Amino acid sequence: MDTIYALATARGRAGVAVIRISGPAARMVAERLTGSLPEHGRGLRVVRNMAGEVLDEALVLTFAKGRSFTGAGVVELHLHGSRAVIDVVLRELSEQPELRLAQAGEFTRQALENGRLDLSQVEGLADLVDAETEAQRRQAMRVMSGGLGRKADQWKRDLLRAMALLEAVIDFAEEDVPVDVTPEVTATLERCRQAMQVEMDGVVAAERIRDGFEVAIIGAPNMGKSTLLNHLAGREAAIISDVPGTTRDVIEVRMDLRGLPVTLLDTAGLRESTDAVEAIGIARARERAQQADVRVHLVTPEEIDTVTEGPKDIVRIGRCDRYSPGLSGVSGLTGAGVDELLSAISDRLSSRALGAGVAIRERHREALSVGVEHMERCLSIVSESHGALDLAAEELRLGVRTLDTLVGRVDVEDILGEIFSSFCIGK
Numbered sequence: 001m002d003t004i005y006a007l008a009t010a011r012g013r014a015g016v017a018v019i020r021i022s023g024p025a026a027r028m029v030a031e032r033l034t035g036s037l038p039e040h041g042r043g044l045r046v047v048r049n050m051a052g053e054v055l056d057e058a059l060v061l062t063f064a065k066g067r068s069f070t071g072a073g074v075v076e077l078h079l080h081g082s083r084a085v086i087d088v089v090l091r092e093l094s095e096q097p098e099l100r101l102a103q104a105g106e107f108t109r110q111a112l113e114n115g116r117l118d119l120s121q122v123e124g125l126a127d128l129v130d131a132e133t134e135a136q137r138r139q140a141m142r143v144m145s146g147g148l149g150r151k152a153d154q155w156k157r158d159l160l161r162a163m164a165l166l167e168a169v170i171d172f173a174e175e176d177v178p179v180d181v182t183p184e185v186t187a188t189l190e191r192c193r194q195a196m197q198v199e200m201d202g203v204v205a206a207e208r209i210r211d212g213f214e215v216a217i218i219g220a221p222n223m224g225k226s227t228l229l230n231h232l233a234g235r236e237a238a239i240i241s242d243v244p245g246t247t248r249d250v251i252e253v254r255m256d257l258r259g260l261p262v263t264l265l266d267t268a269g270l271r272e273s274t275d276a277v278e279a280i281g282i283a284r285a286r287e288r289a290q291q292a293d294v295r296v297h298l299v300t301p302e303e304i305d306t307v308t309e310g311p312k313d314i315v316r317i318g319r320c321d322r323y324s325p326g327l328s329g330v331s332g333l334t335g336a337g338v339d340e341l342l343s344a345i346s347d348r349l350s351s352r353a354l355g356a357g358v359a360i361r362e363r364h365r366e367a368l369s370v371g372v373e374h375m376e377r378c379l380s381i382v383s384e385s386h387g388a389l390d391l392a393a394e395e396l397r398l399g400v401r402t403l404d405t406l407v408g409r410v411d412v413e414d415i416l417g418e419i420f421s422s423f424c425i426g427k
């Protein structure tokens with residue numbers, strides 16, 4: 001295994017910057033720069049270059065092989081977080097022949113290869129590093145702490161138990177089979193299949209939590225869509241004017257809506273337009289609104305009953321401050337009705353986020369689905385009066401193998417590249 005190094009913290013001015021060195025040569029190289037390593041895993045050391053010049057005074061942490069995040073020997077240099085300190089220490093490390101700069105995600109890759117994390121935990125860790133909202137953090141933590149691995153182990157135990165029952169029967173001559181194992185095999189597999197199905201059904205919700213929800217604001221020109229967007233964004237993201245047809249492109253604003261990641265979309269006012277450019281904008285507005293998770297319709301009091309409200313639609317009177325106080329609605333100008341609107345949006349989204357479990361990626365859904373197919377084939381063979389039980393057991397073996405791909409125990413080399421490419425250098 002190579003010895004790698006990288007800045008683990010963000011580049012740029014900060015209180016402290018951490019450079020991590022991991023691999024068999026980590027201690028030796030670090031000792032060269034610090035004179036000696038702390039005996040009890042932590043100590044203050046002067047960091048020098050090969051010419052003996054002082055570069056910085058650092059808190060040095062050492063982790064023995066098998067007792068670190070990566071599983072390899074690790075030394076961390078906690079430096080003063082200036083660009084100049086970071087640059088000069090990184091340059092010094094680049095000149096050490098035993099070291100090379102880590103690739104994106106390579107520390108985590110070492111952790112995977114050293115059995116410190118399984119593949120689903122790596123995926124959870126990737127999501128945790130990317131998490132911007134509370135819902136994303138919670139979901140990532142569930143997976144990073146090994147939730148999917150634990151469930152997969154439970155399902156595997158069920159499959160292996162069913163397999164053992166079938167094999168016991170296979171080993172007996174037909175006439176002296178002691179008991180009919182079919183009911184127990186069937187019950188075990190059915191229970192397991194249902195649990196797997198629940199996780200599969202949660203993947204769509206989990207993906208929305210990870211990638212974010214889209215909320216489109218739509219309505220006729222001048223209804224106050226852009227004003228509302230700017231109010232929610234807290235900045236002048238969209239142009240506002242009293243000219244109908246001001247907004248043409250779809251304007252996207254990322255926000256944290258009560259812990260849920262949301263992209264708000266401001267769209268062109270909907271009307272019959274003879275202006276070719278505006279017409280393109282309107283077509284885009286319709287298309288994005290169609291795909292959105294929630295559509296906020298801003299309407300006039302006269303229009304309020306003309307919009308048919310589906311589960312994705314929220315209808316409100318726009319610019320409501322212009323009407324008698326008895327008419328409730330929303331106003332981006334005064335902020336009236338905004339809290340209530342946000343609650344309505346977050347209620348709709350929360351119900352869509354429901355059901356997310358520890359299977360959080362399409363990769364997980366596919367593996368579960370293949371696993372369930374093997375179990376169903378097994379069940380169908382077992383239900384025949386003279387089914388070939390050896391074939392049924394073979395299906396379960398394949399099912400177990402499929403579950404192993406969830407945590408990366410079998411041939412997953414091809415998906416590793418994809419997962420690690422989303423990491424940053426230093427993780």
Ligand SMILES: Nc1nc2c(c(=O)[nH]1)N(C=O)[C@@H](CNc1ccc(C(=O)N[C@@H](CCC(=O)O)C(=O)O)cc1)CN2
Binds near residue numbers: 018063068076
């Ligand atoms: N400074 C620092 N902070 C960090 C990390 C790190 O690598 N370095 N982490 C990385 O992303 C996260 C924590 N993850 C870690 C997981 C295991 C070990 C580790 O060395 N475990 C040893 C026990 C160490 C001890 O108890 O002192 C072990 O399990 O044997 C360290 C960090 C977040 N904070």
Ligand SMILES: Nc1nc2c(ncn2[C@@H]2O[C@H](COP(=O)(O)OP(=O)(O)OP(=O)(O)O)[C@@H](O)[C@H]2O)c(=O)[nH]1
Binds near residue numbers: 224318
């Ligand atoms: N009184 C009042 N005026 C508003 C409100 N929101 C917007 N306006 C005014 O209405 C006009 C149109 O506002 P916009 O936010 O640009 O409307 P829009 O729906 O984005 O319009 P298009 O982009 O043309 O579709 C501007 O003159 C705003 O100042 C509101 O809540 N109350």
Ligand SMILES: [Mg+2]
Binds near residue numbers: 247267269
């Ligand atoms: Mg607008």
